[in-house]
Amino acid sequence: MPQRDPLDMVLGIATKFLDQAAELDGKVEAAIQAGAAPADIRLLLDLANSDRMRALAAAQAVLPFCHPRLGAIEVTPAPPVSKSSFEQRLETMSESEITAYLKGVANGTLAIAAIESEEPADGD
Secondary structure, three states, rough: OOOOOHHHHHHHHHHHHHHHHHHHHHHHHHHHHHHHHEEEHHHHHHHHHHHHHHHHHHHHHHHHHHHHHOOOOOOOOHHHHHHHHHHHHHHHHOOHHHHHHHHHHHHOOHHHHHHHHHOOOOOO
């Protein structure tokens, strides 16, 4: 018996489930056109979604092997060090200062770039 590649096997499983989901999508369309009961349509939709979730689970299992960098990405809030000067300036401003800047921007008398500077722009 030839040795099977586990990566190919799992990718094949993911593909199979995606193909089944696409086939069920076609059946949903046909059921809608035929005037099928909403409960029957819902059942077909649930089956298709289950197949998509199974494909997702299989794809997640092989992601670290196919794309190691993507598998290692972690999304977290930005640390304070990476905040832009614009965000830092806004955090130090009072509500009335922010309102004055927004009014200036809305009136066209103040550019957003001026907010990034440490001193208030002309026209405040």
